[in-house]
Amino acid sequence: MYKDIGCGEVREKDEGKIFRFAGWVHKRRDHGSLIFIDLRDSKGIIQIVFDPSKSVDSHKIALSLRSEWVIEVKGSVKKRIKGAENPNLLTGKIEVIATEIKILNKSKTPPFEVNEDINIDENLRLKYRYLDLRKPKMQKNIKTRHIVTKAIWDFLHEKDFVQIETPILIKSTPEGARDYVVPSRVHQGNFYALPQSPQQMKQVLMVSGFERYFQIARCFRDEDLRADRQPEHTQLDFEMSFVEQDDVLNLVEDLYKYLIRKISPNAEIPEKFPRISFKESMDVYGTDKPDLRFDLKLVDLTDVFSNSDFGVFNKTIDSNGIIKGLVAPGCFSYSRSQISELNQLIVENGGPGVFTLTRTNKKNNDLEVQDIKSAFSKFVNIEKLKESILISKCEEDDLLLICAGSKKIVNQSLSLLRNKIAEDLNLIKTDSFSFAFIVDFPLFEWNLDEEKWDAMHHVFTSPKDEHIKYLDSNPGDIIGQLFDLVCNGVELGSGSIRIHNREIQEKVFNIIGYSSSEVSERFSTILESFEYGAPPHGGMGLGLDRLVAMLVGESSIREVITFPKTQTAFDPLFDTPSLISNQQLTELNLDIHNKE
Numbered sequence: 001m002y003k004d005i006g007c008g009e010v011r012e013k014d015e016g017k018i019f020r021f022a023g024w025v026h027k028r029r030d031h032g033s034l035i036f037i038d039l040r041d042s043k044g045i046i047q048i049v050f051d052p053s054k055s056v057d058s059h060k061i062a063l064s065l066r067s068e069w070v071i072e073v074k075g076s077v078k079k080r081i082k083g084a085e086n087p088n089l090l091t092g093k094i095e096v097i098a099t100e101i102k103i104l105n106k107s108k109t110p111p112f113e114v115n116e117d118i119n120i121d122e123n124l125r126l127k128y129r130y131l132d133l134r135k136p137k138m139q140k141n142i143k144t145r146h147i148v149t150k151a152i153w154d155f156l157h158e159k160d161f162v163q164i165e166t167p168i169l170i171k172s173t174p175e176g177a178r179d180y181v182v183p184s185r186v187h188q189g190n191f192y193a194l195p196q197s198p199q200q201m202k203q204v205l206m207v208s209g210f211e212r213y214f215q216i217a218r219c220f221r222d223e224d225l226r227a228d229r230q231p232e233h234t235q236l237d238f239e240m241s242f243v244e245q246d247d248v249l250n251l252v253e254d255l256y257k258y259l260i261r262k263i264s265p266n267a268e269i270p271e272k273f274p275r276i277s278f279k280e281s282m283d284v285y286g287t288d289k290p291d292l293r294f295d296l297k298l299v300d301l302t303d304v305f306s307n308s309d310f311g312v313f314n315k316t317i318d319s320n321g322i323i324k325g326l327v328a329p330g331c332f333s334y335s336r337s338q339i340s341e342l343n344q345l346i347v348e349n350g351g352p353g354v355f356t357l358t359r360t361n362k363k364n365n366d367l368e369v370q371d372i373k374s375a376f377s378k379f380v381n382i383e384k385l386k387e388s389i390l391i392s393k394c395e396e397d398d399l400l401l402i403c404a405g406s407k408k409i410v411n412q413s414l415s416l417l418r419n420k421i422a423e424d425l426n427l428i429k430t431d432s433f434s435f436a437f438i439v440d441f442p443l444f445e446w447n448l449d450e451e452k453w454d455a456m457h458h459v460f461t462s463p464k465d466e467h468i469k470y471l472d473s474n475p476g477d478i479i480g481q482l483f484d485l486v487c488n489g490v491e492l493g494s495g496s497i498r499i500h501n502r503e504i505q506e507k508v509f510n511i512i513g514y515s516s517s518e519v520s521e522r523f524s525t526i527l528e529s530f531e532y533g534a535p536p537h538g539g540m541g542l543g544l545d546r547l548v549a550m551l552v553g554e555s556s557i558r559e560v561i562t563f564p565k566t567q568t569a570f571d572p573l574f575d576t577p578s579l580i581s582n583q584q585l586t587e588l589n590l591d592i593h594n595k596e
């Protein structure tokens, strides 16, 4: 070993001891005759002092040091003098007086400072990721990821789960995205798919009699990347046999409480994660990923405003739309420009714009039309106006925001406003993890463009037992045994109780519109396995990247992935995807036709 101890590990109690250190020059400062080096390794940073009166040779070498050079230093630990202490460093009360130094390697001037946390173009960071990862913040992020992963292993091992790896070269499993495919050289013209998730394999493992499986699994999805997606992501994938929905949810609840307490012991976390039905979530928060760190709720005003003289409301109701409101507490005196900012937010996101309503401080019963300020107050009779105020609990210092339009758009718009108002009013508690399970989703959703049913989650989800009878008549009425885990407005994962019966599974394929040849081509294995004593089973896939990002307070998952790709699924570090050689193409019997 080149070192006796890590740079960040020395403390006051070590005063007088002599150690060898090895690491990178984080910073160098010349103070007259003394040279100070902040030396960094994976354990932290320590200040090394080169004093010519202690070692002329070392001081001379130290003069030549530059950022990111790799050195080995020997010296003795000394308490810093009062006033020279650095409270930002764990080693801030001591320093090391160097007696020997050896340069182990030099470094070119890095393309960006490793020792400063300033905004650097992300492409540059990714191109030189090996330098970017040297930053103390990135080291912490990646190490936290390790700790989370280990904690998951520990927790699940204790609960009798078996970690099982599943293959990467597989037959396609649908998760609603495009597959990444790999051509086979041996079976020319045939392709493997990379797993969008190990879904079918983990279900088959349940048929195999492993009653509790887990894997920290890589999932590959060839999607047009939205803001914070990656072509490959990591999830905690698990499956359990002989369980019902609550068994799965309780396990995840205990696991997440365990993880948060491990990483963020002071964070606020609910003892019991609320279970909210999909319908309630959409009605009350306008989304199935509600941020529950604040308590703003939407109210349905469709009935209240029906049969008014206001054209916009009438048209909305006639075309099966809805009218909903949201109270912005204490925002009575919002200025025109503040309101137009809210309006713009909605319109930019495809929404209809927002109506506002405020009232004077009279008692609700005494309100008259002139006490209510709104673009539509003269078209809606006073009783209805009063009712809308009563239902929405709009007080005299509040602002009632109202949207009218299709259900989807109104919910989307008010959910955006809900988050924006919470942010503007500082209602969001920091260091709090507001988990919830969203349950009772419909099994299918109607695909308007293709005029067909799609699986709400994936095709292997079981209907509620009492809804199986609707498979033949009313697929739209079926509630599935599927669930999402959400936290602070973000979906962290989803899962379900699965179908374990061939006949029911075939009916679901049928409703989704798979032809029988497609079914036998793609799903014959799992269907056949169901005929050999498949146990009831269920499980989840929970995103690891997002969880770790939340735990370390990062908004982008790229900050917790060692080698992420860009928004265009490109890897700037290894410059890929890239061409392959003609020989490889010939071996695979592939031709590339360049698009003109």
Ligand code: ASP
Binding pocket: 175, 196, 197, 198, 199, 238, 458, 494, 495, 496, 539, 540, 541, 542
């Ligand atoms: N395979 C699912 C997914 O990746 C998770 C699950 O249902 O277990 O979303």
